[in-house]
Amino acid sequence: MKYKSVFDIIGPIMIGPSSSHTAGAARIGRVARHLFGRKPDFAKISFYGSFAKTYKGHGTDVAIVGGILDYDTFDTRIVEALTIAKQEGIKVTMTEEDAVTDHPNTARVIIGDSEGQIELVGISIGGGKIEITELNGFELRLSGNHPALLIVHNDKYGAIAGVANILAKHEINIGHMEVSRKEKGKEALMVIEIDQNVDDVITDELSTLPIVQKVVKIHD
Amino acid sequence: MFRNVAELVELADSRKCKISEIMIEQEMEVTGRSREEVFAFMDRNLTVMEEAVERGITEDVKSHSGLTGGDGKLLQAYIKTGKSLSGDLMLDAVSKAMATNEVNAAMGTICATPTAGSAGVVPGTLFALKGKLNPTRDQMIEYLFASGAFGFVVANNASISGAAGGCQAEVGSATGMAAAAIVELAGGTPSQSAEAFAIALKNMLGLVCDPVAGLVEVPCVKRNAMGASNAIVAADMALAGIVSRIPCDEVIDAMYKIGLTMPSALRETAQGGLAATPTGRELEAKIFGIPLNKK
Numbered sequence: 001m002k003y004k005s006v007f008d009i010i011g012p013i014m015i016g017p018s019s020s021h022t023a024g025a026a027r028i029g030r031v032a033r034h035l036f037g038r039k040p041d042f043a044k045i046s047f048y049g050s051f052a053k054t055y056k057g058h059g060t061d062v063a064i065v066g067g068i069l070d071y072d073t074f075d076t077r078i079v080e081a082l083t084i085a086k087q088e089g090i091k092v093t094m095t096e097e098d099a100v101t102d103h104p105n106t107a108r109v110i111i112g113d114s115e116g117q118i119e120l121v122g123i124s125i126g127g128g129k130i131e132i133t134e135l136n137g138f139e140l141r142l143s144g145n146h147p148a149l150l151i152v153h154n155d156k157y158g159a160i161a162g163v164a165n166i167l168a169k170h171e172i173n174i175g176h177m178e179v180s181r182k183e184k185g186k187e188a189l190m191v192i193e194i195d196q197n198v199d200d201v202i203t204d205e206l207s208t209l210p211i212v213q214k215v216v217k218i219h220d
Numbered sequence: 221m222f223r224n225v226a227e228l229v230e231l232a233d234s235r236k237c238k239i240s241e242i243m244i245e246q247e248m249e250v251t252g253r254s255r256e257e258v259f260a261f262m263d264r265n266l267t268v269m270e271e272a273v274e275r276g277i278t279e280d281v282k283s284h285s286g287l288t289g290g291d292g293k294l295l296q297a298y299i300k301t302g303k304s305l306s307g308d309l310m311l312d313a314v315s316k317a318m319a320t321n322e323v324n325a326a327m328g329t330i331c332a333t334p335t336a337g338s339a340g341v342v343p344g345t346l347f348a349l350k351g352k353l354n355p356t357r358d359q360m361i362e363y364l365f366a367s368g369a370f371g372f373v374v375a376n377n378a379s380i381s382g383a384a385g386g387c388q389a390e391v392g393s394a395t396g397m398a399a400a401a402i403v404e405l406a407g408g409t410p411s412q413s414a415e416a417f418a419i420a421l422k423n424m425l426g427l428v429c430d431p432v433a434g435l436v437e438v439p440c441v442k443r444n445a446m447g448a449s450n451a452i453v454a455a456d457m458a459l460a461g462i463v464s465r466i467p468c469d470e471v472i473d474a475m476y477k478i479g480l481t482m483p484s485a486l487r488e489t490a491q492g493g494l495a496a497t498p499t500g501r502e503l504e505a506k507i508f509g510i511p512l513n514k515k
Contacts, residue, residue, distance in 0.1 A: 001221075001223075002375065003375040004250055005250060006243050006246075006247045006365060006372060007262075007368075008372075008375065009334045009367075009371035009372050009380070009397075010262065010265055010333050010342075010364050010365075010367065010368040011265055011331055011332060012331070012332055013264070013265060013329065013330075013331050015327055015328070016325060016327050016329075016336050016339075016436065017283075017327060017336055017337070017435065017437070018335070018336050019334075019339075020335065020381055020383060020488075022336065023332065049484075050489050054431070054435075054488065054490050055434075056434065056508060057431070057433050057434030057490070057507075058434060059327060074329060076329065078327075079327050104383040104384065104484070104487065104488070104489075105383050125381060126334075126379060126380045126381025126383075126384060127332055127334050127335050127375065127380050128332055128335075128336075
């Protein structure tokens with residue numbers, strides 16, 4: 001089941017005008033921000049399908065940039081997000097793509113600074129709910145049904161065991177898990193769907209593992 | 221966990237409780253939250269809805285494009301003249317549904333029910349019925365759980381996204397949700413709620429999503445108006461004992477399949493329907509300087 005809570009239906013509380021094109025877009029932007037972990041210097045956003053055709057009318061542009069500024073769906077600063085981003089020195093570019101994607105509401109977001117960048121593809125499936133389908137070239141199947149941990153790590157023995165041990169210690173059950181890598185021995189990505197939201201204590205502890213480069217949590 | 225309306229009604233019947241109670245208990249089970257926490261969360265949503273309605277019928281709300289705003293207020297003034305033909309309660313619901321969507325279009329704060337574009341129907345009907353049925357705060361919260369239970373089934377078995385299934389998936393779903401919740405609030409049975417949902421959604425089937433200039437304004441605001449009136453009529457019909465010849469779950473399935481065959485131009489791309497009319501295109505050109513499709 002894609003939707004598991006009544007608050008996916010009656011909710012979210014949000015700034016209008018569209019749950020998929022405004023609230024969903026804000027959430028995609030915010031996941032990107034959390035994955036990047038700090039304020040970026042630039043954001044390159046590509047819109048596909050219905051997003052490409054109607055993003056201006058729906059405020060998708062301000063919402064996704066609002067998300068990149070770490071605003072939640074109900075944060076009224078979303079309305080002024082483009083101006084605020086400019087003031088904060090974030091260079092934002094947006095393009096409308098013609099390519100046909102699997103889902104009509106698709107956005108590709110690249111944010112970064114001189115230190116690095118991340119790239120993700122998010123889809124907005126309705127009522128403000130989103131899924132992340134690609135991260136840094138890794139294909140994901142992040143259902144969005146459960147809280148999840150995204151862990152970028154070195155493709156080396158012991159990575160899975162190290163992470164699983166910490167989760168086990170904190171009595172966190174893993175519902176679904178995927179590991180993928182671009183190249184043997186290089187960067188790899190663990191996607192772990194869990195049954196409950198986790199505290200920063202746990203993500204901090206995971207970050208201390210030498211093999212782990214970055215930990216991001218996606219909450220319900 | 222209920223997977224469809226038939227299971228939802230059966231659960232409520234066997235437990236001799238309301239639809240809303242089944243939804244509340246499922247939410248507690250899935251999230252591990254207490255009844256108080258779940259109620260408090262919904263209470264917050266109810267407050268946002270109340271504030272949006274209040275703002276829409278008292279303030280001069282205007283969207284950035286200038287296409288919408290002020291109609292909820294106009295209708296309130298008309299009700300006061302005592303000349304309404306369709307009845308004060310009916311028009312009050314219509315006015316409050318529009319008020320919510322006008323606030324939404326103006327990038328105000330609303331609660332998606334089930335989406336932002338269809339956010340007017342459920343609160344519009346609720347706050348209109350408040351005057352007649354005098355519900356307690358808890359009953360108003362239960363109204364949202366009852367409507368949420370039906371929306372939950374639609375979202376998981378069909379769609380609540382206009383880009384995926386057209387307006388029938390958004391305002392259509394919201395209308396059915398409101399109809400079912402009205403029945404519960406008025407003291408009807410769980411199966412009458414299901415009949416009301418089926419009757420309401422049947423009359424929204426095939427409705428396309430064709431927003432002018434891609435804005436959640438024209439025709440969204442007035443579709444919420446008609447959704448609210450449709451919901452009240454469907455609830456009255458079900459309470460009178462009228463049943464839908466096509467069962468509720470099959471209506472939802474039909475809505476889903478219609479959505480799958482709907483061309484992309486009619487699914488929130490502003491390429492067809494009212495968006496593609498001469499006036500629709502003219503408004504689009506005026507708002508954005510140049511038509512979106514000619515850039």
